[in-house]
Amino acid sequence: MNLCVCLVLGPLLVMHHVAAVRLELNNKNTSSSLPGNLTETASLKCQVFDNTGDEELIWYRGTRQVDVSSQNNVNSSHICVSPLSTEDNGVSFTCLLKRDNTVKISVILDVKYTPILEGESSVTVEVGKSAQLTCIVKANPQAEMTWKKNGVFVTMEKSRYKQYLDSDKFQLNIDKADKKDAGIYTCVAVANDGNATTTEKTFELVVEDKKDVLPVEAIAAAVVVGALVILFGLFARRETFFKPCMKNRHDTSL
Numbered sequence: 001m002n003l004c005v006c007l008v009l010g011p012l013l014v015m016h017h018v019a020a021v022r023l024e025l026n027n028k029n030t031s032s033s034l035p036g037n038l039t040e041t042a043s044l045k046c047q048v049f050d051n052t053g054d055e056e057l058i059w060y061r062g063t064r065q066v067d068v069s070s071q072n073n074v075n076s077s078h079i080c081v082s083p084l085s086t087e088d089n090g091v092s093f094t095c096l097l098k099r100d101n102t103v104k105i106s107v108i109l110d111v112k113y114t115p116i117l118e119g120e121s122s123v124t125v126e127v128g129k130s131a132q133l134t135c136i137v138k139a140n141p142q143a144e145m146t147w148k149k150n151g152v153f154v155t156m157e158k159s160r161y162k163q164y165l166d167s168d169k170f171q172l173n174i175d176k177a178d179k180k181d182a183g184i185y186t187c188v189a190v191a192n193d194g195n196a197t198t199t200e201k202t203f204e205l206v207v208e209d210k211k212d213v214l215p216v217e218a219i220a221a222a223v224v225v226g227a228l229v230i231l232f233g234l235f236a237r238r239e240t241f242f243k244p245c246m247k248n249r250h251d252t253s254l
């Protein structure tokens with residue numbers, strides 16, 4: 001009977017002992033995300049609870065340990081990320097017990113910022129080839145993206161223009177570029193920040209004539225033109241010759 005009680009309670013007591021010490025980060029006992037704005041300061045406070053003696057804390061930024069002074073690592077520890085940058089967005093900070101790394105708590109920084117647009121701003125394409133303009137967009141939260149051509153929004157439906165948004169790349173593909181496709185294109189980002197802050201970046205598309213025609217192609221072209229000239233000559237003669245007949249056929253088909 002006693003043995004039985006021990007077998008049941010033993011593991012529970014051990015579990016209770018291990019689980020006794022717990023952590024809170026910014027007064028939360030579960031991992032969470034922490035919103036902040038660019039250039040502001042993120043304040044992270046980790047506290048030990050239900051401990052019986054000194055508990056030393058350590059911090060990790062992602063996979064790298066953060067240096068914390070010995071005055072700032074017993075029972076509670078406070079670190080600041082200042083100023084918040086775009087690189088801090090999505091980064092996790094974890095507070096752990098030094099003696100038992102399984103006791104830990106994390107926070108993921110959610111740094112809000114208006115769109116930042118980049119990309120190769122001048123693109124040259126040969127007539128007939130497909131052109132691609134790539135606008136690299138960074139924003140949090142994600143922005144609404146559109147393209148303008150010479151100041152007018154580009155309509156994508158049933159046209160040679162197609163847009164794609166692939167993670168941070170907002171692309172405009174122009175199938176079989178034409179001389180009239182040349183111009184100034186604008187990548188427009190409207191932030192989901194409540195103010196619809198608009199950010200733009202312009203791209204220039206240059207459409208060049210075909211070049212580097214191989215001699216063999218030039219010869220082939222000359223042969224075709226020559227043949228057409230001869231055929232046209234024969235056809236013109238045929239047409240006059242058969243004129244009454246063709247006219248007649250035209251009448252009956254009506």
Ligand SMILES: *[C@@H]1O[C@H](CO)[C@@H](O)[C@H](O)[C@H]1NC(C)=O
Nearest residue numbers: 050051052053054055074075
């Ligand atoms: C840490 O907490 C324990 C338990 O409450 C306490 O005995 C100890 O004095 C604290 N240490 C410091 C440096 O505050």
